[in-house]
Amino acid sequence: MNNFLTLLLCLCCCSLSAQRGTVIDEVIARVGSEYILLSDLEEQFALAQSQTNEPLPPEARCAILDQSLVGKLLFNQSKLDSIEVNDAEVEQQLNARIDRILSYMGGDVNQFEDYYGQSITATKEQFREDLREQLAVDRMRASVVREVKVTPAEVKNFFAEIPRDSLPYFNSEVEVGELVVKPEANDSTKQAVVARLQDLRRQILDSLITFEEAALKNSADGSARGGGDLGWTKRGKFVAEFEAAAYNLDLGEISDVVESEFGYHLIRLDGRRGNSIRVSHILLQPEITEDDMEKSRRYLDSIAHLIRVDTFTFSYAVKRFGSDKVQSYNNDGRMSNPNSGNTFFEIGDLDPDVYFAIDELEIDSLSEVLEFRSPAGEPMLRVVQLQSRTSPHRATLSQDYAKIQDATKNAKQQQYLSDWIEKRVSSTFVEIDERYQVCPQIKIWIEDSRKITVGGENGKIVTGK
Incomplete structure (x- = not known):
């Protein structure tokens, strides 16, 4: 807040x-x-x-x-x-x-x-x-x-220089992993969205409505308020399917329906300057029905069962079956605390649903399937794993090495930046x-x-x- x-x-x-x-x-x-x-x-x-x-x-x-x-x-x-x-x-x-x-x-x-x-x-x-x-x-x-790095010796020396009565006191903390899947819309819902975009394209080409009006009334993302305008951008900034269609358009041309990981688009090329283009789009996303959610719940629950009976590890399941669109995917499923930047969460930092899901779990145990919303508001499903839990304690090098390492690195980076500023001035x-x-x-x-x-x-x- x-x-x-x-x-x-x-x-x-x-x-x-x-x-x-x-x-x-x-x-x-x-x-x-x-x-x-x-x-x-x-x-x-x-x-x-x-x-x-x-x-x-x-x-x-x-x-x-x-x-x-x-x-x-x-x-x-x-x-x-x-x-x-x-x-x-x-x-x-x-x-x-x-x-x-x-x-x-x-x-x-x-x-x-x-x-x-x-x-x-x-x-x-x-x-x-x-x-x-x-x-x-x-x-x-x-x-x-x-390029600033810290060695184990630097971490040890940094910790040793902290007066004992100044050592931080850490509340109980947990580390949590998540395996996330994104429910898929059914084929009939997808077809309805494609048909809707095709109809909008026809109306625009027949001058019954402008592209900007169609985007304002229909597009599912923030660009709708600007008539779908995405501004100038260079090659490599859009997802592959969108970019391929956009760069193949002539000036003022409107694409056929293009599918991407975000949904379905109509794309109009508004300008071209060398390797940069300016495009507008209309984005529609198929609605995820309760039947779609239930199908994904059963799928995720079956994966969780295979982890519980040691068919494969949690880390393997994240890479093999999890969504790669969440931050935790690139950290073997381990969630990062946005407040601290590390992987430790105090109780107050956790989403309430996650807290209640892990409250009585043993270490390495999995929760039931949980529903949540992505930052973009999309419905998602996950199971979470309690990976560690600490009791309230005064900081120690053995128990809190990762945090002390971060503090050491931050201090070294600040000093490096200060030296850089002095030279640059x-x-x-x-x-x-x-x-x-x-x-x-x-x-x-x-x-x-x-x-x-x-x-x-x-x-x-x-x-x-």
């Missing part, structure tokens, strides 16, 4: 900024070709203040500016290193975030537009470049620390308004950068009328 509220506030700031008539702003810092505005700093300060009940100290602005400078340095370097964030990635992220907000609003588009004072399309346009920058920054940061053009040069966190930028600006009056800019 906290991440959701943060996203709401970020979008709200963008929305409010758009509604101001005349905005007087100031450039307070520059890193390479990237600028930081006073309004950026104040909006981030307001956001941080909204997340605490205590007043933030004045020096909080210094820390926020320092983090903004780091972000701009990484973004500037991402451009120099030609790190690419394509339109399709940005659009996917935007749709996911908008969909999440809408889900909290019960899918009420009018409520969304009343809250932000503008349409969903306008909100996405306003937020698009900020999101593109954040994705580039994240990718650049990951690139910088990618010395070769990067940096300007900082004199008002912020008193900040202790800003000293490295002042001492090591190629240029320092004094006085902020020349940085004033005016936007709007």
